Amino acid sequence: MMNLESRWISAGSIVIEMIAAVIIAFHACWALAAMARHYEADRPRLIIADGVLTALGFSVAGTLLKALALQSWQQIGMFAFVLTLRTLLKQVFKRERDQIARRGSK
Secondary structure, eight states: OOOHHHHHHHHHHHHHHHHHHHHHHHHHHHHHHHHHHHOOSHHHHHHHHHHHHHHHHHHHHHHHHHGGGOOSHHHHHHHHHHHHHHHHHHHHHHHHHHHHHHHHTO
16 A cells, blocks of 8 residues: 555656646647648647657656655666656657757758
């Protein structure tokens, strides 16, 4: 049975993950609106990339919060894997966003 502290940590990480999902949904709607208005390919891609980068920041924060409740080496290993994967994804999206921004400014 989970103690009260673990429940608060779990609830906090769920709220943070939900915020990340709302951020992505908001940026997706914003990108669709930009596409409908301007018919540009780069602007909506920049909007989505910004949303994903912001959401991944929240997602990493949620993962770090979950680290407070880790109790076994297997959980710690899975945490390290997920944190590494999210960090790598954030770097890939940042690089892609920078390339789109450079191409759009030419």
